[in-house]
Amino acid sequence: xxxxxxxxxxxxxxxxxxxxxxxxxxxxxxxxxxxxxxxxxxxxxxxxxxxxxxxxxxxxxxxxxxxxxxxxxxxxxxxxxxxxxxxxxxxxxxxxxxxxxxxxxxxxxxxxxxxxxxxxxxxxxxxxxxxxxxxxxxxxxxxxxxxxxxxxxxxxxxxxxxxxxxxxxxxxxxxxxxxxxxxxxxxxxxxxxxxxxxxxxxxxxxxxxxxxxxxxxxxxxxxxxxxxxxxxxxxxxxxxxxxxxxxxxx
Amino acid sequence: xxxxxxxxxxxxxxxxxxxxxxxxxxxxxxxxxxxxxxxxxxxxxxxxxxxxxxxxxxxxxxxxxxxxxxxxxxxxxxxxxxxxxxxxxxxxxxxxxxxxxxxxxxxxxxxxxxxxxxxxxxxxxxxxxxxxxxxxxxxxxxxxxxxxxxxxxxxxxxxxxxxxxxxxxxxxxxxxxxxxxxxxxxxxxxxxxxxxxxxxxxxxxxxxxxxxxxxxxxxxxxxxxxxxxxxxxxxxxxxxxxxxxxxxxxxxxxxxxxxxxxxxxxxxxxxxxxxxxxxxxxxxxxxxxxxxxxxxxxxxxxxxxxxxxxxxxxxxxxxxxxxxxxxxxxxxxxxxxxxxxxxxxxxxxxxxxxxxxxxxxx
Ligand SMILES: Cc1ncc(C[n+]2csc(CCOP(=O)(O)OP(=O)(O)O)c2C)c(N)n1
Ligand code: SF4
Ligand SMILES: [Mg+2]
Numbered sequence: 001x002x003x004x005x006x007x008x009x010x011x012x013x014x015x016x017x018x019x020x021x022x023x024x025x026x027x028x029x030x031x032x033x034x035x036x037x038x039x040x041x042x043x044x045x046x047x048x049x050x051x052x053x054x055x056x057x058x059x060x061x062x063x064x065x066x067x068x069x070x071x072x073x074x075x076x077x078x079x080x081x082x083x084x085x086x087x088x089x090x091x092x093x094x095x096x097x098x099x100x101x102x103x104x105x106x107x108x109x110x111x112x113x114x115x116x117x118x119x120x121x122x123x124x125x126x127x128x129x130x131x132x133x134x135x136x137x138x139x140x141x142x143x144x145x146x147x148x149x150x151x152x153x154x155x156x157x158x159x160x161x162x163x164x165x166x167x168x169x170x171x172x173x174x175x176x177x178x179x180x181x182x183x184x185x186x187x188x189x190x191x192x193x194x195x196x197x198x199x200x201x202x203x204x205x206x207x208x209x210x211x212x213x214x215x216x217x218x219x220x221x222x223x224x225x226x227x228x229x230x231x232x233x234x235x236x237x238x239x240x241x242x243x244x245x246x247x248x249x250x
Numbered sequence: 251x252x253x254x255x256x257x258x259x260x261x262x263x264x265x266x267x268x269x270x271x272x273x274x275x276x277x278x279x280x281x282x283x284x285x286x287x288x289x290x291x292x293x294x295x296x297x298x299x300x301x302x303x304x305x306x307x308x309x310x311x312x313x314x315x316x317x318x319x320x321x322x323x324x325x326x327x328x329x330x331x332x333x334x335x336x337x338x339x340x341x342x343x344x345x346x347x348x349x350x351x352x353x354x355x356x357x358x359x360x361x362x363x364x365x366x367x368x369x370x371x372x373x374x375x376x377x378x379x380x381x382x383x384x385x386x387x388x389x390x391x392x393x394x395x396x397x398x399x400x401x402x403x404x405x406x407x408x409x410x411x412x413x414x415x416x417x418x419x420x421x422x423x424x425x426x427x428x429x430x431x432x433x434x435x436x437x438x439x440x441x442x443x444x445x446x447x448x449x450x451x452x453x454x455x456x457x458x459x460x461x462x463x464x465x466x467x468x469x470x471x472x473x474x475x476x477x478x479x480x481x482x483x484x485x486x487x488x489x490x491x492x493x494x495x496x497x498x499x500x501x502x503x504x505x506x507x508x509x510x511x512x513x514x515x516x517x518x519x520x521x522x523x524x525x526x527x528x529x530x531x532x533x534x535x536x537x538x539x540x541x542x543x544x545x546x547x548x549x550x551x552x553x554x555x556x557x558x559x560x561x562x563x564x565x566x567x568x569x570x571x572x573x574x575x576x577x578x579x580x581x582x583x584x585x586x587x588x589x590x591x592x593x594x595x596x597x598x599x600x601x602x603x604x605x606x607x608x609x610x611x612x
Contacts, residue, residue, distance in 0.1 A: 042456030045320065057465045063452040065319050065466035068342050071312035074304065078316030078324075079452065081274050081300040083441055086454045104312070107305035 010036035012061045017052075021214040021221020023178035024053055027120055028091075030188040032060050034195060035087070044087040045079055047072045049101075051093030052126040060091075070101025073108035076115045087198060088115035094135040095125040098160050105164070109204045112169030116194040117206040119160060122213040123232060130216030134158040137231055142216070157235060161208045165241035171203035173241040177210040177233060179225045186238075193249055202244045210236055254429040259394045259419065260285035260355065262430050263327070264293070266398040267351055271405040271436040272325040273299030276313040278306055278332060281365045282421035283355035286327045298438060307332040311339030318348045319466045321444030321451035323405050327353040329421070330371050331362055334379060340414055341380025344483065345468040347450075349408035351401065352386070352416040355424035358592045366592025367421035367514060370566035375418045376542045376573075383480050385487045387494050388416040388542045390512040394428040396539070402433050409448070411486065418541065420565065422514040422594075490543060497545035498537040504556050505534035507608055510574050511563040512538050514594070519563055521597035522604065529601075531608065532556075541570070546577040554581060559611035561604060563587045565594065583611055 007013070010032025018024045035041050044062040048054055050069035057064035067075040072090035079088055097105050097119050105117070124142055125131040132142040132149055135157050139148040149157075165173045172194055176187035187209060194205040210232045212224040219227055257265070264286045275290035287303065294301040304310035307328055318324045328336060333354045343350060354375060358368035373379075375388045387407070391397035397419050408415040439447050445457035455463040470476035498516075501523065502508060509519040516537040523533040534557070536548045552560070560582050562571035568586040575584050587603045589595045595603075 042461065043454040045452045045454060047316070054469055057467065061463065063454055063464045065316070065346070065452060066468055067315070068312065068338060071308065071315075071339075074309040074312035075316035075319075077302065077309075078274075078276065078313035078318070078322070079320040080316075081302065081313075082317045082320035082322030082444070083453060085441070103305050104309055107309065 008033040008036045010041055010061050011059055014058050016059050017055050019215045021212065021224060022052070023209070023211040024120060026178050026184060027118065027209050027211060028053070028056060028059055030184065031089070031091070031118055031191050034188060034191045035062065038195060040087050044089070045083060047076045047079070047088070047090040049090065049092040049096040050127070051096050053091055053093065053120065054127070056091055070096050070099070071104055072096065072101065073104040073113070073117065077108055077111070077113050080113060080115060087195060089118060090115065091118045092120065093126065094119070094121045094123065094133045098134045098158050106167070109164050109167045109170040109206070112171070112203040114198055114201050114203065116198055118191070119206055119208045120211045121160070121208055121236065122211040123157070124213050124216050126213045126216055137235060159236060161206070161241050164206060169204050170206065171242060171244040172197045172205040172247070175208040175210065175236060175238050175241070177228065177238055178212070179210070179228045193247065196247060196249045197244060200248065202247065252431045252433065254431050256427055256429050257394065258285060258425070258427050259397065260424045261289050262394050262398050262432070263353060263401050263419065263424070264289040265432055266401040267325045267405060268293060268297060269433055269435045270402040271438050272323045272351060273297070273438050274317050274322045274324045275301050276304050276310040276317070276324065276326055277328065278304050278310050280329045280332045282357060282367070282424050283327050283329050283353070286353070307335035308339070311336035314350050315339055315343055315346070315348055318343070318350045319346065319452050321439070321441070321448045321453060323409065323438065324350040325353070325405065326350060327355065329355050329357050330359055330374070333371065333374060337379035340386060341378065341382055341384055342468055343414050344384035344386065345382065346466050347412040348466065349412050350414050351404040351408055352414050353401070354416065354418050356418060356420050358590070364592045365421070367594070368565050368590065368592060369420055369513060369515060370569065370590060371418060372541065372564070372566060372569035375416060376544070384483065385542060386414050386416045387490055387540065388418055389496065389539055390418045390541045391423065391539065392513055392516045392537065394423060394426070395430045397423060398430050398432065406436065411490065413486070418513070420514050494540050495543050495545045495547065496539035497548045498535070498539065499548050499551055500535040500537070501532065502534040502536070502551050503553050505532045505553055506556060506558055507531065507533045507604055508536060508552055508557050508560045509533060509563050509604070510536045510538070510560060510570070512541060512570065515563050515565055518595065518597050518600055522600040525597060525601045526604065531605065533604065544573045544577065549577040552582070557582060559607055560584050561587055561607055563600065566590055585611070
């Protein structure tokens with residue numbers, strides 16, 4: 001009998017620590033499934049970050065390390081010097097990448113570092129209990145914007161994909177969402193493309209995932225999906241912001 | 251022994267650490283050590299490694315962490331304010347047991363301070379600055395040859411203890427020229443050899459004989475697990491306290507005064523000792539070479555029958571004096587001679603101050 005569905009070798013058989021309905025788990029899984037399908041699990045090195053995904057190395061079945069808050073792109077740049085031929089990726093939240101780690105991400109992109117960045121934008125600091133992130137939407141209530149974020153107080157939410165797409169060294173930038181099966185399939189294609197960019201040594205590649213945080217948004221998993229679709233996608237449009245010419249993608 | 255060549259301190263340090271096995275350097279310009287990144291930018295690529303100018307010292311230490319966790323032998327240098335920025339990362343490296351070699355060519359603080367030589371980073375280097383319980387073996391050479399010899403051994407020492415190893419060389423040593431003999435090139439490991447030489451390193455598990463994946467980590471949310479980990483680190487540190495102590499003890503027998511000084515200041519003390527001897531005052535010197543672990547045992551060699559006072563002599567407001575007091579442990583009065591802000595005393599100034607202190611201690 002041919003199995004129609006099997007567990008991916010890319011994930012360890014450990015239950016994840018993510019809250020029910022959190023889409024971090026989907027992002028973890030499609031990245032690992034992609035590496036598995038590419039036959040590259042044993043040639044990959046992952047860089048975790050600080051946030052709810054800090055324990056991702058327990059679930060992602062590849063060589064991996066934890067990095068300090070925001071520093072993952074610097075850490076990956078260092079790994080690249082010692083391991084010129086491995087597939088390297090970072091996995092970072094929006095507090096990590098878009099706030100404390102902006103210098104590292106901008107300069108890694110600017111140098112055209114040849115690794116993939118998987119950026120989980122859930123418009124909030126998940127791990128620390130729901131504080132405002134640079135990506136928090138106008139009007140969105142968080143524990144540090146209790147009356148809703150205002151432009152006067154905190155400026156407008158930062159659009160990282162659009163910003164990085166202006167940098168020459170960043171050659172592939174796509175924003176995807178994890179709110180529907182069709183979007184998850186598209187997200188997986190984007191992950192595959194990002195790895196293809198790296199394999200072909202074309203430059204820096206990032207996929208931004210719009211992701212949910214039911215626990216800190218104070219919504220049920222299904223309402224969270226709806227909130228993402230109705231509020232995040234209009235402000236953070238999906239699509240390819242940049243793609244290298246000559247990218248061969250099987 | 252190799253032939254001696256005249257070299258500027260900073261360039262000799264860089265050459266020594268490459269010959270000691272280092273292949274990677276990540277840095278950010280800062281006086282008085284910018285000759286080091288400049289030297290590395292010229293040399294490392296030719297010698298099978300890589301140089302990368304980081305966006306900041308925060309970037310540099312985290313590149314170091316990644317590269318070293320992936321098995322690279324990394325050297326990193328900076329000066330005082332840059333070292334401050336690196337200390338979050340140093341704590342992380344110690345916690346994750348990732349080795350590297352660190353050099354602080356120190357200047358004056360606090361704050362951006364000044365660019366003249368200083369020793370006010372003694373606390374910074376021996377007390378951490380990063381969070382949590384950790385230690386970094388730190389050596390304070392007094393001349394370029396000694397710095398070269400220490401930096402030559404540092405990369406392999408760091409690898410063997412899986413912890414950073416640091417050198418504190420004040421700006422005077424970095425900027426002066428002295429004749430040095432450079433040792434032979436040690437073996438450097440290629441990416442293919444790393445998996446075998448460092449089985450804990452991130453190489454992708456296919457590279458490992460047992461195909462087991464490696465995880466390099468710091469976070470331990472369970473208190474039991476974290477306590478166990480920190481206790482394990484300190485078992486290693488206690489062993490290093492026994493093995494790494496280094497110092498020079500000069501003329502302690504029959505001394506009236508014992509100076510304690512490291513680095514540049516110890517050279518001035520040696521000059522002062524000769525002048526004092528001409529005036530009939532016997533002065534000895536304890537010169538810590540390892541400042542962590544601190545050579546407390548050297549103080550047991552003081553001639554307590556003759557010595558009236560121990561004088562910590564520092565280019566700071568007095569930082570090492572805390573360790574001197576602990577090591578003397580109440581057996582003698584402990585006093586301070588110091589200048590700061592980049593001011594360097596003359597040996598005559600040290601002599602006059604020492605004589606006053608000796609009079610007051612009789
Ligand atoms: C230097 C430092 N500052 C602050 C923290 C506390 N901290 C841990 S996780 C986190 C926010 C993470 O948010 P995000 O990156 O959005 O990840 P998420 O949990 O939402 O996936 C913060 C501020 C830390 N660990 N280190
Ligand atoms: S706190 Fe939010 S981001 Fe973190 S695991 Fe829970 S739902 Fe996901
Ligand atoms: Mg977040």
